[in-house]
Amino acid sequence: MALKLHNITKRFGSFTAVDELNLEIPEKQIFGFLGANGAGKTTTFRMILGLIDASEGDITWNDAAINYDKSHLIGYLPEERGLYPKLTVKDQLVYLGRLRGMNKQAILQELDKWLERFNVTEYRTKKIEELSKGNQQKIQFISAVIHKPQLLILDEPFSGLDPLNVELLKKAVIDMKNEGTSIVFSSHRMEHVEELCEHLCIMHKGSPVVHGSLKEVKRSFGKKNVVVHADFDVTYLKELPGVVKYKVVTGGCELQIENEQVAATIFDSLSGKGFVRTFDLEEPTLNDIFIEKVGASYE
Amino acid sequence: MLLMNKFMIIVGHTYTNRLKSKAFMITTLITLLFVMAFANLETIIGLFSGEDEEERVAVVEEGANLFEHLQGQLEPYESEVKVEKFEGTEQEAKDAVTDGDYVGVLSVSLAEDNIPQGTYYTEQISEYKVSSLLEQALQQLKVTVASQSAQVEQATINEIMSPVAFEKVSLKEDAKTEEELSQTRGLVYIMLFLLYFGVLMYGSMISTEVATEKSSRVMEILISSVSPVKQMFGKIFGIALLGLTQFGLIVLVGYIAVQQNKEFLDSTSISSYLGFSNIEISTLIYAIVFFLLGYMLYATIAAVLGSLVSRTEDAQQVMTPMILLIVVAFFLAMTGLSNPEATYVTVTSFIPLFTPMLMFLRVGMLEVPMWEVAISLVILVATIVALGIIGGRIYRGGVLLYGRSSSFKDIKKALQLTKKE
Numbered sequence: 001m002a003l004k005l006h007n008i009t010k011r012f013g014s015f016t017a018v019d020e021l022n023l024e025i026p027e028k029q030i031f032g033f034l035g036a037n038g039a040g041k042t043t044t045f046r047m048i049l050g051l052i053d054a055s056e057g058d059i060t061w062n063d064a065a066i067n068y069d070k071s072h073l074i075g076y077l078p079e080e081r082g083l084y085p086k087l088t089v090k091d092q093l094v095y096l097g098r099l100r101g102m103n104k105q106a107i108l109q110e111l112d113k114w115l116e117r118f119n120v121t122e123y124r125t126k127k128i129e130e131l132s133k134g135n136q137q138k139i140q141f142i143s144a145v146i147h148k149p150q151l152l153i154l155d156e157p158f159s160g161l162d163p164l165n166v167e168l169l170k171k172a173v174i175d176m177k178n179e180g181t182s183i184v185f186s187s188h189r190m191e192h193v194e195e196l197c198e199h200l201c202i203m204h205k206g207s208p209v210v211h212g213s214l215k216e217v218k219r220s221f222g223k224k225n226v227v228v229h230a231d232f233d234v235t236y237l238k239e240l241p242g243v244v245k246y247k248v249v250t251g252g253c254e255l256q257i258e259n260e261q262v263a264a265t266i267f268d269s270l271s272g273k274g275f276v277r278t279f280d281l282e283e284p285t286l287n288d289i290f291i292e293k294v295g296a297s298y299e
Numbered sequence: 300m301l302l303m304n305k306f307m308i309i310v311g312h313t314y315t316n317r318l319k320s321k322a323f324m325i326t327t328l329i330t331l332l333f334v335m336a337f338a339n340l341e342t343i344i345g346l347f348s349g350e351d352e353e354e355r356v357a358v359v360e361e362g363a364n365l366f367e368h369l370q371g372q373l374e375p376y377e378s379e380v381k382v383e384k385f386e387g388t389e390q391e392a393k394d395a396v397t398d399g400d401y402v403g404v405l406s407v408s409l410a411e412d413n414i415p416q417g418t419y420y421t422e423q424i425s426e427y428k429v430s431s432l433l434e435q436a437l438q439q440l441k442v443t444v445a446s447q448s449a450q451v452e453q454a455t456i457n458e459i460m461s462p463v464a465f466e467k468v469s470l471k472e473d474a475k476t477e478e479e480l481s482q483t484r485g486l487v488y489i490m491l492f493l494l495y496f497g498v499l500m501y502g503s504m505i506s507t508e509v510a511t512e513k514s515s516r517v518m519e520i521l522i523s524s525v526s527p528v529k530q531m532f533g534k535i536f537g538i539a540l541l542g543l544t545q546f547g548l549i550v551l552v553g554y555i556a557v558q559q560n561k562e563f564l565d566s567t568s569i570s571s572y573l574g575f576s577n578i579e580i581s582t583l584i585y586a587i588v589f590f591l592l593g594y595m596l597y598a599t600i601a602a603v604l605g606s607l608v609s610r611t612e613d614a615q616q617v618m619t620p621m622i623l624l625i626v627v628a629f630f631l632a633m634t635g636l637s638n639p640e641a642t643y644v645t646v647t648s649f650i651p652l653f654t655p656m657l658m659f660l661r662v663g664m665l666e667v668p669m670w671e672v673a674i675s676l677v678i679l680v681a682t683i684v685a686l687g688i689i690g691g692r693i694y695r696g697g698v699l700l701y702g703r704s705s706s707f708k709d710i711k712k713a714l715q716l717t718k719k720e
Contacts, residue, residue: 012715012716013715046699049523051519051522051523051699052699052716052717053717068524068525068526068529071523071524071525074523076519076520076523078516078519078520078523080516080519081516082515082516082517082518082519082520083515083517083520084511084512084515084517085515087316095308095312096520096521096524098305098308099305099308099309099521099524099525100524101305143520144520
């Protein structure tokens with residue numbers, strides 16, 4: 001079971017977009033696919049969907065290749081959004097839904113449910129071009145999920161949405177997962193990935209630099225963060241051995257440290273100096289990991 | 300089963316979406332009005348000319364006494380021009396023209412040898428019909444007068460004036476007779492026009508359709524649901540159905556209109572000129588076959604070209620080479636109409652891009668050996684299949700290709716996208 005990418009390489013002429021990618025994306029979970037622009041995320045998605053062929057390697061889903069016979073089991077939200085500008089929301093989704101193997105009646109039923117859920121029932125008979133960008137995106141999302149796919153691929157699903165709508169869509173994604181859909185999604189926004197994903201992969205120039213479950217990834221990163229808020233001057237902390245990064249914040253500082261032992265040293269050095277309001281040892285954020293893993297090779 | 304279904308969904312969507320569009324309804328309506336107007340041409344002309352509208356011409360004679368003869372000559376054309384003897388001077392007659400009583404004044408006099416001559420005064424100097432009728436009548440009169448003075452019998456004159464008997468007979472046994480030829484010529488003519496306009500109109504419809512889906516970026520969702528090749532042919536068939544609907548309507552309305560005006564059309568030469576009365580069934584079948592194949596060929600090219608552009612505005616531009624090809628084929632066929640046995644017609648009728656027009660021209664106008672037709676059909680069908688396969692691949696890559704340029708280099712890029720390397 002699950003979606004397996006085995007030794008996937010994709011070359012466009014002399015340019016290698018994806019380089020020997022091995023991934024196993026578990027069933028009924030949300031898998032985060034991270035990477036800077038041009039890291040090969042969209043290309044990978046297109047290969048999974050069979051829109052383009054991999055130069056090498058193979059992709060299987062439930063031990064079989066994905067082809068158009070299975071398109072009713074798969075949902076896709078492309079990064080470049082687009083619907084028929086001149087068609088109404090209803091006509092649009094009826095057409096796209098039928099192409100995913102649904103019948104008209106079922107589509108209309110599902111459509112009403114989703115429109116209600118996204119608070120956009122009044123747009124049912126409006127043309128797409130009359131809708132705001134955010135609302136178009138909701139319709140686009142509906143088009144990707146209306147047929148209750150087993151595998152859902154979301155390319156940057158939350159970009160360009162206001163925080164309220166991001167929450168609305170996030171909730172929908174989580175509900176889809178709970179109903180048994182396997183979801184792969186890409187994002188630049190680390191906090192979304194952190195919030196939603198059990199497993200993730202950070203792509204850099206076509207290869208995965210980090211890969212695994214969120215907990216593992218954080219644990220194996222080693223470095224941790226320490227937040228100190230104190231009534232006295234704490235700038236001396238940046239000179240301590242094992243402190244990698246130092247950042248002044250109101251009422252104290254945030255430190256990135258080599259490992260957990262350093263935290264103990266810091267704690268000891270702080271004691272007796274005065275009143276410490278906060279001392280917090282935190283797991284590294286995905287943002288830290290991303291910047292380190294991807295940013296390092298930019299330099 | 301499921302796959303066939305999706306194909307039909309695309310065909311249906313393309314068809315109904317276009318059918319419901321305002322642009323389609325308006326163009327169809329205008330065409331239908333035009334067809335009805337054409338069938339009722341005589342009634343419409345009659346509306347404008349009215350009954351008392353025959354042109355009155357005043358005739359002033361100076362020393363001649365030819366009015367009776369002139370009137371006699373013009374009698375067959377009574378509905379168009381009517382001469383009246385004007386009692387008065389030439390100046391008075393001209394004044395009457397200025398007042399609007401007459402359309403012009405014909406002043407007839409006798410030159411030496413009693414030969415009649417005339418001057419026609421009118422305000423409508425660009426008007427052609429009346430003056431030429433008058434000139435003809437006077438010419439006849441001159442011949443009569445001149446031959447009478449040379450004492451030639453009227454019977455002899457009639458014999459001199461009557462047209463010579465001339466007939467063209469082919470020495471080839473199965474060639475078409477001149478009569479058959481002129482009948483099929485009309486049909487071929489119409490068919491060439493239909494093919495020309497059909498391919499231009501529906502071809503650009505297809506390429507715009509594809510380009511619109513690309514520019515609105517809905518394409519990526521579509522190709523994740525249905526294979527691009529299926530989409531391409533779905534569009535081609537959808538638009539074909541649309542074309543058949545449009546042509547069907549036109550033929551139906553045209554037929555009804557013609558039936559209602561049967562008397563008029565039978566009495567004039569139009570129907571026999573167009574060759575409706577006596578068409579061979581085989582010619583009709585060829586017309587349909589070549590039309591459909593021609594459509595398939597150019598529609599496939601149009602769809603592929605449409606898949607290469609990123610913006611709808613560029614769709615027309617990328618179509619230009621194809622349109623030029625159709626224009627060339629059309630002109631070859633039009634010039635070939637008067638000389639269907641020319642070598643260039645024979646040669647080009649085997650080039651697949653020209654076959655639909657030129658081979659049809661040949662089978663319509665000549666007795667072409669069956670094997671020649673078969674060869675051209677095989678080449679044409681093979682080309683369509685090859686184009687379908689290659690075009691499908693270009694289409695598949697092209698729809699994922701976005702860029703500012705829309706050059707033909709993109710064909711290479713598009714093909715590269717579908718390759719593994």
